[in-house]
């Protein structure tokens with residue numbers, strides 16, 4: 001009798017155990033579906049963002065009291081433009097929502113004209129405050145990068161928290177397991193363009209003017225003034241709408257491209273005349289700069305933005321690299337290519353990085369000389385592909 005009761009008890013316990021186990025499985029499974037669907041639909045949503053994704057995104061926002069918008073290390077015009085534009089949109093949409101913008105390190109001086117940029121919290125300058133802001137957020141919205149590794153030390157902290165992460169981005173192959181919801185479209189020119197599309201879907205009224213200005217700046221900088229990554233006609237429809245909304249294109253061009261310090265322009269001169277090496281046999285070129293050389297020109301973050309593009313102006317050069325020594329002693333690479341040769345694959349395979357087909361980055365823990373030698377070694381290997389690129 002006791003034995004029978006005990007058996008039933010044991011069976012019940014194991015039934016309940018299985019029930020809860022299954023319940024957990026179902027929850028995890030449905031989360032997985034959402035993650036997968038988010039990824040798939042996001043990638044496919046070449047015109048406007050899938051309505052299912054928008055619904056999930058809005059639902060997450062509705063439940064939130066505080067959100068943090070996160071941009072990548074060395075934020076560029078697109079990262080700053082997208083985060084500031086989203087900040088203004090969310091303020092209109094949900095006036096009660098507390099919104100924080102976080103950058104891992106300082107952002108370039110030439111982007112400080114953006115309305116709202118003074119609200120950006122810099123992790124490496126205010127670690128405690130930023131950690132607190134992130135830990136107390138209900139949602140983290142990650143902008144213009146596809147993997148937490150792009151945040152370096154800030155990414156390690158974020159990975160240690162359980163705050164749900166949404167990705168809004170345009171880089172290929174986002175790390176699916178790192179985000180709960182992914183709104184990603186590789187066919188848009190920039191994350192800023194994606195924010196325009198998102199804003200159109202979620203805002204009841206017109207785009208706030210500071211958001212429109214920031215989106216224009218993000219699109220201009222990420223396409224190198226509409227030279228690269230902007231062959232999708234829809235990109236120009238967005239530009240047309242921004243102009244109709246009153247954005248002053250000439251003024252923003254000037255704020256972004258004619259706003260450099262004297263030392264930045266002199267550093268560019270030095271980089272081109274003293275530090276650029278052209279390797280005609282590989283259809284390649286590179287510029288390498290050490291920390292002490294940067295210090296001679298009172299280097300500020302963002303000062304070398306765009307340097308990598310200049311060697312591509314030379315006839316016959318199909319790949320260019322900007323190789324620089326970082327404050328932490330590591331080496332950072334910036335790659336650009338013309339035509340079919342993918343610097344995204346090149347950076348992924350050999351330089352622990354990635355990005356887009358014609359614009360990518362990478363990193364190596366080594367000396368500047370070794371980094372240059374490694375670049376040349378890989379050029380030798382890809383010589384034929386690079387030569388046939390265009």
Ligand SMILES: [Mn+2]
Nearest residue numbers: 078144191222
């Ligand atoms: Mn971008």
